Amino acid sequence: MPSCIFCGEPLGADTKPEHILLDAVGGRMTTRTVDCSACNNLFGNGIDKAFAGQSPEIRNLLQFRSGSGRTAPSLKNVKAGEQILNLGGDGKIDLVRKPFTVKENPDGTFVVDIHARSIEEIEKLIPHIAVSIKMPVEEFRKQLLASSASMIEQRPNTIPFRLSFGGIDAFRSAMKSCLVLWATLVGNDEVSGEPYCAARNFVMAGGEAFHRLRTMLDTRPIPIVDEIRAAYGPLFNLIHVQSDATGRVIGHFTLYNLIAFRVVLAEMGGTPDRRMTLVSNPEAPEVWSKGGNFDLPFDWLSAPEYNLEDVRVRLARFHAHYAESKTPDEFERMIVDVLEKNGLQQGGPVSAALAHKIGGELGLRVAMHRLGLPFEEKATLAELMRRYRKQETGPKEDPPSSGGDAED
Structure with a gap:
């Protein structure tokens, strides 16, 4: 029976499935044979949430569903110039303002101003407005239907978003994904061994020294980016783990083809000359593939670069x-x-x-x-x-x- 690579607990048929590429960013491939349910829950409520929290604006903008089909996250009270908007994960935009206002004139009459995005919303507001002006609902409805109205369509003002990638917790999540994927290739016993001890400890507890020495953001395009784009779309997600002849193991996690998280799983001692790739199309999460078809130059994997112009x-x-x-x-x-x-x-x-x-x-x-x-x-x-x-x-x-x- 396999054991969890992080805590050593035995795994079984009731082990919760682990998404190798996070469900939040469109991942569908799962495994029950690498980490236990307790560790899975710990990661999901901590480091995985930190990783997914770096891209809700991207998911909302393009309505990227999760791997399990959940709607993209909504963004509340977003400032767009003088407007305040709620951006639904389904692409709908609501202007944040009072649904109606009532002004009483000196002669005892009322001016009612209603703002709604659908006929259904107006119907729901009618009883509340009628109560506020002390008028029977049907009488108010009759007057309202005869009143002037406008259908107004306007593109929202520009919304500035500040994207931020990196940080220890996000790298811990990326490392965890790389270790889990690698274990599906070389086995739990190897990834539970000494060469990967520092990487596993980093996933479980963090560590500034490890973060500084063995992780880095990478802005370079993947050497075979055109091949991957052709198969999995221009905004693909990719996890690639590869070892060299000495057993040095490096992971490369590309998020939406915007930025990559480069991590070193083992400095030496891993199974040599192996590779494993998981790639997914976030615009069509059903399109994904796990395999070793992508072979990246190990020298390229070993020399990440961060360049603002690339970004x-x-x-x-x-x-x-x-x-x-x-x-x-x-x-x-x-x-x-x-x-x-x-x-x-x-x-x-x-x-x-x-x-x-x-x-x-x-x-x-x-x-x-x-x-x-x-x-x-x-x-x-x-x-x-x-x-x-x-x-x-x-x-x-x-x-x-x-x-x-x-x-x-």
Whole structure:
């Protein structure tokens, strides 16, 4: 029966599965034969959380699901210029503000200002507003439906994010992943042995001296990056462990093809001339592979470099990929909205006048989006509600932000 490489406890059928590449960053490969459930829980609530905590902005931006399918993390109360936003892991953006305000006029009438992103939200607010102005719900609903309303669409202001990678706990997690992957190749007995003792102790307890001497961030592109990108996408995650002829063992953990964590598992004494790679596509977590197909020059693995210019180049490519992958979704949403607003059915005839009208509306919305200006469509609330309820019977789209005012 195998024993945990970290604490020596025997492993069994009830051992909790360990994600070699963290579930939080899209990992799906698990093992029950390397570390015990107690150590797994310890890592999950500590060093693995520290590692995953260095990339929630990336996951949110691109809606990267976890390996087990959980939605990307949400970001709350994010400042974008003068706006405060909640960024959902599903890509939805909510402006943080009061859902409604009530102002009483000197003559005893009220002005009600409602801010909502869907018809459903307005419906939920109606009883609360009616109570606040002491009006029967149905009477308030009747007046509200006849009031003016606006559907406002606006691209959020620029959101500055500060990414930070490294630190002892994140490196402890990267080392743990490399040791676990390596054990699936060379066996628990070897990784539990003396050559790996310092690395295991670092995972369990940290240590400034080990961190300084045997870990380092690496900003260089992997020599075979084009081959990996072609198979696993431009933002791949990769764990590669390799030994040389003397049994020196080095691990290289690339996160989202942005930054790499280089760790030394053993200075000597490991099984010589072996290698193991686990690579995953975070945009499609079902696409992953474990094997020894990638052979990196050991001299390259041994000489990591940290260069700010490399970081800037990688971030620029990341931003370009984001713009390329997400902009079409925005335009598709606008196209669907304009077509449905004009009652256009798939396969139906389109007159020249209607085509001209649709083209003009769509051009205006795209231009306003590009310029970061608000696009506003005014109507009675009843008209907007009829329109968007009709759309809800078809393909689901993100509902618009709506505003309305009613005076009693």
